[in-house]
Amino acid sequence: INAGHLWVPKIGEELVGLLGRYPLGEEGLDQVRRQAVAVVGHTLNPHKGGQDRRTGLVVGYVQSGKTLSFTSVMALAHDNGVRLVILFSGTKQNLQRQTHSRLARDLRAARPGGSPWLLLENPSPGTPAATEVGTILRAAPVQAGDNPFFQGMRLGQRTVIITVMKNS
Numbered sequence: 001i002n003a004g005h006l007w008v009p010k011i012g013e014e015l016v017g018l019l020g021r022y023p024l025g026e027e028g029l030d031q032v033r034r035q036a037v038a039v040v041g042h043t044l045n046p047h048k049g050g051q052d053r054r055t056g057l058v059v060g061y062v063q064s065g066k067t068l069s070f071t072s073v074m075a076l077a078h079d080n081g082v083r084l085v086i087l088f089s090g091t092k093q094n095l096q097r098q099t100h101s102r103l104a105r106d107l108r109a110a111r112p113g114g115s116p117w118l119l120l121e122n123p124s125p126g127t128p129a130a131t132e133v134g135t136i137l138r139a140a141p142v143q144a145g146d147n148p149f150f151q152g153m154r155l156g157q158r159t160v161i162i163t164v165m166k167n168s
Helices: 015-022 025-041 067-079 092-105 129-137
Strands: 084-088 117-121 161-164
Touching: 015 025, 025 067, 025 084, 067 084, 067 092, 067 161, 092 117, 092 161, 117 129, 129 161
Parallel strands: 084 161, 117 161
Antiparallel strands: none
């Protein structure tokens, strides 16, 4: 475990698939993978019981690769059993829609046979979308076989990504 990391996330199918669609070269791909592992490794381990509070913030310069970076973090988080991601995506509706559309494309949110993702923009309480989020988050864990790393992980479940605007 690197300094500051609380755990070491395992690279899985969603991150590998996402990065496989980018022509970054091996050095570029390795850098994105390392950065995603570093970010997710600083979060709370979804495989440990108990409650804790931890807040994180990832920022970057304009045109610095932030979207690929946070999309990689989301893919790695899903690979490791994280069920909910909230993304503050711009201060204007057109920027939020642009980010939401890119996420849908890059994560291949619409897939034949079903998707591991549910992407929502600003869901309101009491709507069918909000009800679906609750259903997904309350779903029973899927058994992960005998691999001790995956014990308790909700494999085969969907990860909800909610994009909201940066405002009060």
